[in-house]
Amino acid sequence: xxxxxxxxxxxxxxxxxxxxxxxxxxxxxxxxxxxxxxxxxxxxxxxxxxxxxxxxxxxxxxxxxxxxxxxxxxxxxxxxxxxxxxxxxxxxxxxxxxxxxxxxxxxxxxxxxxxxxxxxxxxxxxxxxxxxxxxxxxxxxxxxxxxxxxxxxxx
Amino acid sequence: xxxxxxxxxxxxxxxxxxxxxxxxxxxxxxxxxxxxxxxxxxxxxxxxxxxxxxxxxxxxxxxxxxxxxxxxxxxxxxxxxxxxxxxxxxxxxxxxxxxxxxxxxxxxxxxxxxxxxxxxxxxxxxxxxxxxxxxxxxxxxxxxxxxxxxxxxxxxxxxxxxxxxxxxxxxxxxxxxxxxxxxxxxxxxxxxxxxxxxxxxxxxxxxxxxxxxxxxxxxxxxxxxxxxxxxxxxxxxxxxxxxxxxxxxxxxxxxxxxxxxxxxxxxxxxxxxxxxxxxxxxxxxxxxxxxxxxxxxxxxxxxxxxxxxxxxxxxxxxxxxxxxxxxxxxxxxxxxxxxxxxxxxxxxxxxxxxxxxxxxxxxxxxxxxxxxxxxxxxxxxxxxxxxxxxxxxxxxxxxxxxxxxxxxxxxxxxxxxxxxxxxxxxxxxxxxxxxxxxxxxxxxxxxxxxxxxxxxxxxxxxxxxxxxxxxxxxxxxxxxxxxxxxxxxxxxxxxxxxxxxxxxxxxxxxxxxxxxxxxxxxxxx
Numbered sequence: 126x127x128x129x130x131x132x133x134x135x136x137x138x139x140x141x142x143x144x145x146x147x148x149x150x151x152x153x154x155x156x157x158x159x160x161x162x163x164x165x166x167x168x169x170x171x172x173x174x175x176x177x178x179x180x181x182x183x184x185x186x187x188x189x190x191x192x193x194x195x196x197x198x199x200x201x202x203x204x205x206x207x208x209x210x211x212x213x214x215x216x217x218x219x220x221x222x223x224x225x226x227x228x229x230x231x232x233x234x235x236x237x238x239x240x241x242x243x244x245x246x247x248x249x250x251x252x253x254x255x256x257x258x259x260x261x262x263x264x265x266x267x268x269x270x271x272x273x274x275x276x277x278x279x280x
Numbered sequence: 281x282x283x284x285x286x287x288x289x290x291x292x293x294x295x296x297x298x299x300x301x302x303x304x305x306x307x308x309x310x311x312x313x314x315x316x317x318x319x320x321x322x323x324x325x326x327x328x329x330x331x332x333x334x335x336x337x338x339x340x341x342x343x344x345x346x347x348x349x350x351x352x353x354x355x356x357x358x359x360x361x362x363x364x365x366x367x368x369x370x371x372x373x374x375x376x377x378x379x380x381x382x383x384x385x386x387x388x389x390x391x392x393x394x395x396x397x398x399x400x401x402x403x404x405x406x407x408x409x410x411x412x413x414x415x416x417x418x419x420x421x422x423x424x425x426x427x428x429x430x431x432x433x434x435x436x437x438x439x440x441x442x443x444x445x446x447x448x449x450x451x452x453x454x455x456x457x458x459x460x461x462x463x464x465x466x467x468x469x470x471x472x473x474x475x476x477x478x479x480x481x482x483x484x485x486x487x488x489x490x491x492x493x494x495x496x497x498x499x500x501x502x503x504x505x506x507x508x509x510x511x512x513x514x515x516x517x518x519x520x521x522x523x524x525x526x527x528x529x530x531x532x533x534x535x536x537x538x539x540x541x542x543x544x545x546x547x548x549x550x551x552x553x554x555x556x557x558x559x560x561x562x563x564x565x566x567x568x569x570x571x572x573x574x575x576x577x578x579x580x581x582x583x584x585x586x587x588x589x590x591x592x593x594x595x596x597x598x599x600x601x602x603x604x605x606x607x608x609x610x611x612x613x614x615x616x617x618x619x620x621x622x623x624x625x626x627x628x629x630x631x632x633x634x635x636x637x638x639x640x641x642x643x644x645x646x647x648x649x650x651x652x653x654x655x656x657x658x659x660x661x662x663x664x665x666x667x668x669x670x671x672x673x674x675x676x677x678x679x680x681x682x683x684x685x686x687x688x689x690x691x692x693x694x695x696x697x698x699x700x701x702x703x704x705x706x707x708x709x710x711x712x713x714x715x716x717x718x719x720x721x722x723x724x725x726x727x728x729x730x731x732x733x734x735x736x737x738x739x740x741x742x743x744x745x746x747x748x749x750x751x752x753x754x755x756x757x758x759x760x761x762x763x764x765x766x767x768x769x770x771x772x773x774x775x776x777x778x779x780x781x782x783x784x785x786x787x788x789x790x791x792x793x794x795x796x797x798x799x800x801x802x803x804x805x
Binding site: 166167168170171173174175177178180183184186187190191194195253254256 | 332421437440441502503504507508509511512517518519521522525528529532563564565566589592593596621625627628706758762763765766767769770772773775776777
């Protein structure tokens with residue numbers, strides 16, 4: 126089972142994506158490479174909303190704060206996967222992109238050939254979290270690499 | 281980085297504007313304008329002037345952007361905003377002159393709705409403002425804002441702020457005092473109430489302090505703007521910001537459609553609706569939208585609503601400060617707050633512009649000092665009275681015949697002075713004659729003469745008239761642009777506990793403020 130030499134782990138920080146991390150590393154062969162594609166969903170571009178009352182200083186402060194927060198979350202996320210990969214002796218590389226999760230994943234797969242793409246499951250209804258889907262119909266139709274979807278963690 | 285895009289877009293926008301002007305000015309649009317209402321169509325004057333000026337500007341700047349050489353710098357950045365600004369303006373033009381009138385024609389053709397006595401477009405407030413915002417929302421979510429327009433879309437905020445600054449010219453001191461007092465009471469009660477309620481419910485539901493802080497600012501003060509101001513201070517997590525902004529945008533857009541419908545059904549006055557929208561709608565952009573949706577062809581409602589918006593934004597630094605102190609007390613790792621810095625940074629500078637314009641207006645710079653809402657009394661040639669408007673002998677004879685019907689002494693004396701001089705002699709006489717007209721005591725013919733005499737001495741200040749027109753356009757421009765910044769993906773984030781708390785507080789705020797307005801706010805100020 127552990128034959129994958131080059132695995133793509135796409136993630137945008139959801140609980141489902143976190144569940145896929147361990148499975149992806151588990152499926153890597155010894156000395157394999159895992160490429161961690163972290164997508165910052167472009168929904169954040171609209172998070173200034175239709176604010177018009179604030180002045181430039183307040184808006185800049187907010188934008189910098191939000192960027193720092195997202196950066197910190199991504200950094201923590203990458204660090205977690207990096208240390209898991211290191212434990213298993215898997216070569217880890219990371220790429221951070223901004224865009225639509227499914228489109229970014231398709232683009233990444235078009236650029237490089239992967240033995241396997243491992244991703245998490247969509248969040249079950251009623252579970253709190255960001256509404257940003259990576260597993261879309263267009264994704265499954267467009268991917269050229271084999272895709273493994275890891276079940277959403279219980280509880 | 282060079283921001284100006286080498287694109288033919290702005291040039292094409294200019295050509296479209298010039299085509300609109302040419303077809304309207306040459307009469308080629310005559311049959312279509314007849315279809316849109318003929319003599320009732322109000323925008324022919326605008327159609328034959330505004331697209332010409334902006335069309336020439338767009339073509340000239342567009343050619344330079346397309347073929348010119350651009351280098352990095354401030355000038356490049358400012359120039360890059362022109363295409364987006366003209367794009368918004370073109371959308372606003374098309375919606376105001378063609379789409380909204382077409383919707384009205386279709387709606388009128390469908391007949392009145394049940395026993396409401398209103399057409400669908402009136403009932404739903406489907407006018408150029410609402411349709412313009414919807415057009416903006418559709419463009420950003422379905423087609424996406426083109427890259428060459430993205431910098432310019434941000435200019436829409438400047439349009440709204442300039443509109444508010446110019447609004448300062450339209451208030452009388454008495455209006456500002458009364459509206460200011462009312463808004464301080466209403467905003468004070470409902471802002472503090474909803475901030476407190478969110479924090480209280482949040483504590484019961486055991487949500488994190490950072491989430492409670494950012495949500496209470498958004499729900500309590502001025503929606504997205506308050507969230508933007510408060511999020512860094514209460515160190516909100518990214519997902520908490522997303523939840524809050526999603527909830528507020530969803531509520532705000534919903535309220536912008538629902539409030540005018542309720543206002544129309546309840547027959548609210550401009551003052552009542554402005555006060556209700558200014559208090560009950562969470563998000564400040566939608567307050568302006570709802571006010572213009574309720575009264576698209578006048579700005580009395582907008583004037584009331586914007587005073588409430590200004591009060592909200594003045595309260596914002598205080599609330600942010602309060603939340604900062606509240607947060608520091610509850611969180612060990614919270615950063616200490618610099619009170620002076622918070623107040624200074626969050627102070628809305630454009631409000632100073634509003635106050636300045638109001639102060640200039642009181643000096644009589646834009647209209648005679650005795651004007652009220654841009655209208656002033658004048659019965660001399662210097663103040664605009666035309667000698668041709670003096671009463672004719674046959675008109676005097678009719679009034680003399682009717683004098684017996686007038687009972688009140690002040691009205692009788694005013695009419696007598698009118699007969700003696702051929703024109704209304706003072707403001708108090710004018711008031712008495714207007715009262716007599718409204719009382720319908722004299723014959724229809726005499727009433728017509730009195731009305732004409734009243735009109736002859738009431739003049740609209742040209743500058744104030746121009747300001748009104750500019751304000752309408754600036755708000756239409758600003759709101760279309762803000763529509764282009766409301767994404768479905770951000771609204772979709774509404775959910776979790778913030779949506780529950782936001783729903784409860786938003787609903788209570790809307791209902792309670794409606795009750796207070798209907799019970800306590802007079803129909804006029």
